[in-house]
Amino acid sequence: LFDEVEKAHPDVLNLLLQILEEGTLTASDGRTADFRSTIVIMTGNIGAEQLSRNTLGFGGGQDSSESDVMSALKKQFSPELINRIDNVIVFRRLGEEQLESICRILLGKLAQRAVQCGISLSFTDDTVRHICRQVSRERGMGARPLRRTITSEIEDRISCMMISGELKNGCRAEVCENSGELSVRVMSTQ
Structure with missing residues (x-):
């Protein structure tokens, strides 16, 4: 679990990219950790500002929310990392x-x-x-x-x-x- 992944140092994101790409992570001493049977979950508040602005009036619904979040993700992360994410789930504000x-x-x-x-x-x-x-x-x-x-x-x-x-x-x-x-x-x- 990578909580609030948008706050991660770029070096951590590079390691995450290696995990998602190769399914393994190699330490500087040559030891390898196996992530092939691992589910990686990332949480974040990326796009939350855009979503809060769109809650008043006639909103575009769930599709609009997801495209707003995807747009914010593309600004925040490299295309290589985004392309390795299988699914993005947008949570609504708590009522x-x-x-x-x-x-x-x-x-x-x-x-x-x-x-x-x-x-x-x-x-x-x-x-x-x-x-x-x-x-x-x-x-x-x-x-x-x-x-x-x-x-x-x-x-x-x-x-x-x-x-x-x-x-x-x-x-x-x-x-x-x-x-x-x-x-x-x-x-x-x-």
């Missing part, structure tokens, strides 16, 4: 529904970690929508800001409450949104 689903998964993991500390933690639907609204302001960043926002808006606050003793083993708490702010409401303690 509100997808962001909310990912947010619920991340919050579920946080709730599981809280259970390990003896704390029952729940989240309102308004909490999920609040977090997703904040993240959607960072257009083009996908779901990555979700984790950062959950950490700064919820995890840090819960940690402080645990340190102060306000939230402890046996507590039940709910994270809710009030007037555009998130708050942690302790529902019951033992």
Whole structure:
């Protein structure tokens, strides 16, 4: 997996070209690594800017998106490298529904970690929508800001409450949104 391949040094791209062309990679000491049974996956944000500009109004659809990305690829990489790529998959921007689903998964993991500390933690639907609204302001960043926002808006606050003793083993708490702010409401303690 070559993540964000557009940021790779040209020497790395030359090595990648050798892997894709010959199926092997030879080190300076003569040792050879076999890549013939390997699937090489490259990810990147190439063409993302063009795609974000084309999302308003009457777009040309998937075919237009793919041609925009191919055009950006041709500007970024050598023809030799492009000709060795079997398939280019263009992912659409995450919609509100997808962001909310990912947010619920991340919050579920946080709730599981809280259970390990003896704390029952729940989240309102308004909490999920609040977090997703904040993240959607960072257009083009996908779901990555979700984790950062959950950490700064919820995890840090819960940690402080645990340190102060306000939230402890046996507590039940709910994270809710009030007037555009998130708050942690302790529902019951033992």
